[in-house]
Amino acid sequence: xxxxxxxxxxxxxxxxxxxxxxxxxxxxxxxxxxxxxxxxxxxxxxxxxxxxxxxxxxxxxxxxxxxxxxxxxxxxxxxxxxxxxxxxxxxxxxxxxxxxxxxxxxxxxxxxxxxxxxxxxxxxxxxxxxxxxxxxxxxxxxxxxxxxxxxxxxxxxxxxxxxxxxxxxxxxxxxxxxxxxxxxxxxxxxxxxxxxxxxxxxxxxxxxxxxxxxxxxxxxxxxxxxxxxxxxxxxxxxxxxxxxxxxxxxxxxxxxxxxxxxxxxxxxxxxxxxxxxxxxxxxxxxxxxxxxxxxxxxxxxxxxxxxxxxxxxxxxxxxxxxxxxxxxxxxxxxxxxxxxxxxxxxxxxxxxxxxxxxxxxxxxxxxxxxxxxxxxxxxxxxxxxxxxxxxxxxxxxxxxxxxxxxxxxxxxxx
Numbered sequence: 260x261x262x263x264x265x266x267x268x269x270x271x272x273x274x275x276x277x278x279x280x281x282x283x284x285x286x287x288x289x290x291x292x293x294x295x296x297x298x299x300x301x302x303x304x305x306x307x308x309x310x311x312x313x314x315x316x317x318x319x320x321x322x323x324x325x326x327x328x329x330x331x332x333x334x335x336x337x338x339x340x341x342x343x344x345x346x347x348x349x350x351x352x353x354x355x356x357x358x359x360x361x362x363x364x365x366x367x368x369x370x371x372x373x374x375x376x377x378x379x380x381x382x383x384x385x386x387x388x389x390x391x392x393x394x395x396x397x398x399x400x401x402x403x404x405x406x407x408x409x410x411x412x413x414x415x416x417x418x419x420x421x422x423x424x425x426x427x428x429x430x431x432x433x434x435x436x437x438x439x440x441x442x443x444x445x446x447x448x449x450x451x452x453x454x455x456x457x458x459x460x461x462x463x464x465x466x467x468x469x470x471x472x473x474x475x476x477x478x479x480x481x482x483x484x485x486x487x488x489x490x491x492x493x494x495x496x497x498x499x500x501x502x503x504x505x506x507x508x509x510x511x512x513x514x515x516x517x518x519x520x521x522x523x524x525x526x527x528x529x530x531x532x533x534x535x536x537x538x539x540x541x542x543x544x545x546x547x548x549x550x551x552x553x554x555x556x557x558x559x560x561x562x563x564x565x566x567x568x569x570x571x572x573x574x575x576x577x578x579x580x581x582x583x584x585x586x587x588x589x590x591x592x593x594x595x596x597x598x599x600x601x602x603x604x605x606x607x608x609x610x611x612x613x614x615x616x617x618x619x620x621x622x623x624x625x626x627x628x629x630x631x632x633x634x635x636x637x638x639x640x641x642x643x644x645x646x647x648x649x650x651x652x653x654x655x656x657x658x659x660x661x662x663x664x665x666x667x668x669x670x671x672x673x
Contacts, residue, residue, distance in 0.1 A: 264341030299325030439485030
């Protein structure tokens, strides 16, 4: 029997495929098969996969029309032969060649249905360990069992190894969503398993690329369906921390949700109503929805116009924060075709000179330049006051904070 089946859905990932596949095929755990499901790629991903299949008999390539990563993984699960199943996205990779062997050994020794390990974010060619499971380890090298009711984390499904029979016998598959299909799968699996054994080794390297995960209205709808699936599981099993996390996810997606409502999508408020936080929006009252949509549109228009007016008065824009929020703002400025020079700024001297093709500089150096820049603080709300204090200390007078209301306005008016 094959020890592990690694399932990799592939869609237009030619740039990263070699690194991804090599990180698996070079594992010291050699009893494995690699199921690559090409999900209708339009680049040369399929050709790369076929080349690997020709040179390594452990690689199996399956093809299908574009259906999303969930159905692709489900097909891989049905085709798999291994005792265990591991998942890997085509633009990510594994940390080192020993890690799979360590996790499989732990799963065998403890008869695990699910075993986990650490993961980290890979950005600017640097791996930084994420916080998953870390609170349960104090520097000791040994693994430990974790009760799902205690941790209640539904993200990072790819940082776990699953016994194949456990998944199939419990009919645990991914919903056919284009967005947020992973948390419902992982929540169901961890609820059924009750606990899982975590090996304190670095395993999964998640590449930070700042993808636009809400690129279509359908993805917003699928996102809400996935959130609703998890909320229903949380209610059934009294997982209050998990339910609160889903409410937070809805808040994070607010600009896209409101944008879909303004465009007249009636499924969004129905899903919000089921989620329990938006009982005022009823799909059977289109006149009320139109009133709400018009009111939101007017408010967004005012905020967006004020922002554009500020841009026109500035000779350049400094985006203070080169992470998630900064990248969102950059996309909006590009959509607006703003006629200003844009530069990223960070508190510490940046390791690289560019972010997304835009110059990234030390904020102290930018403070020495003359002119009338508009500084947009694009960081988490919790640290905006500290950043604003630093901005004022450096002598910048023209600055604003990128808050949820402005993000919503720019998304709706873009």
